[in-house]
Amino acid sequence: MFITHYESLDFDTPLPMNLIFHPEYGDKLVLPHWHPAIEFAYIAKGHPGTALLAGQSYELSEDSFILIDSNLLHSFNTYLNDQNRILTILLPQDWLTRGFPADNDYHFKTGKFELKDYPELRPLLADLKDFSQQTSPVPAALYRAIGSSYQLASVLLRDFLETASAKMEKQEIPLIIQQTMIELQLNYGQEISIGEIATTYNFSPAYFSKYFKSYVGMAPKIYLNQVRLEAARKALLHSKKMIGTIALESGFGTEKNFFVMFKKHFHCTPAEFRHLSQKK
Known part of the structure; x- marks a missing residue:
């Protein structure tokens, strides 16, 4: 079954989010789909291709990241090898906004952002990338990754969260x-x-x-x-x-x-x- 429409996600992991340091090399096409999570695609190396978010195309370039709001239609067309790598982080929106007033409609900014504008993210992403490649992490590595997960969430909530009145207009999918x-x-x-x-x-x-x-x-x-x-x-x-x-x-x-x-x-x-x- 392909991920070509709504994607149901499983967050049964030691971390409060899913990490995917894509192992497949060569052309990788992620067909248009949407899911109930915030997606953070960190371009760890190279220029691996393009992302299409709600009809707008973004070039993927090293030391940048693509942030995608929940339930937003998006796709990727990439070429992955040793020189072109992507770390995908999926964060459940209900976990991110837990404890917030229920009468507000919260959304996250969507688009391409440069890591140089958010320098505190660099060591967090390095920790999470390293953890994603470990098959049997020791407890110290796990707790470090958990700490980095919460710090990443803190930055997203501080710098990228919007209420309904301020959010970018998001296309509903007919x-x-x-x-x-x-x-x-x-x-x-x-x-x-x-x-x-x-x-x-x-x-x-x-x-x-x-x-x-x-x-x-x-x-x-x-x-x-x-x-x-x-x-x-x-x-x-x-x-x-x-x-x-x-x-x-x-x-x-x-x-x-x-x-x-x-x-x-x-x-x-x-x-x-x-x-x-x-x-x-």
Whole structure:
């Protein structure tokens, strides 16, 4: 199952937040989705790609971070290797705002920020990055990471929290968009007509494509191709299926179409991608 719409998160960890120092190398596409947590993406090294937040694109650059408010539609298109690394921190909003007056609608600023403007974050992020790479941390390392977690939360509450009256206008995701994303996710392996989906909602194909793109940041046909590419990428990594079988099951119709689309996005053929991934 892909993370292409609403993402349910599990926070059953020793820390009050989730840490992900992304281990996968190569092209990594995180499809448009939203979740009930504040997302803090720290660019630890290099220039790994772009983030798309509510239709606005941000270049990812070293010593900057992307902050994403809860339930905001966002996606990432990245290339990760030793020179391009990202630490993702997911913080539950109900934990961050616990004890605050219930009658206020709290939100966090969203966008790209430079670490040089928040120097006290640097040692905290270093601690959390180090902890995220430990498989069996000693108690001292755990308690240090817990302390850094609370200090990070303190900075976010002090410098990035907004009430409803001051918050940036945030796009609500229409039900039509949500339903379309779910339909494309569930049926990507079949032949899908975007025009027929548009007609279902009494839209012309051209208007529906423009409407979808205004929220998701890409046209529905491109989004569908991204879903199919991610399905194929996972099948190449985690199965021994023939490439022609993967092409059909991912909805590309023919192995030739799959080859062209895959190479255009990942800059290598499916066979080369599988071979390179097996060597790592």
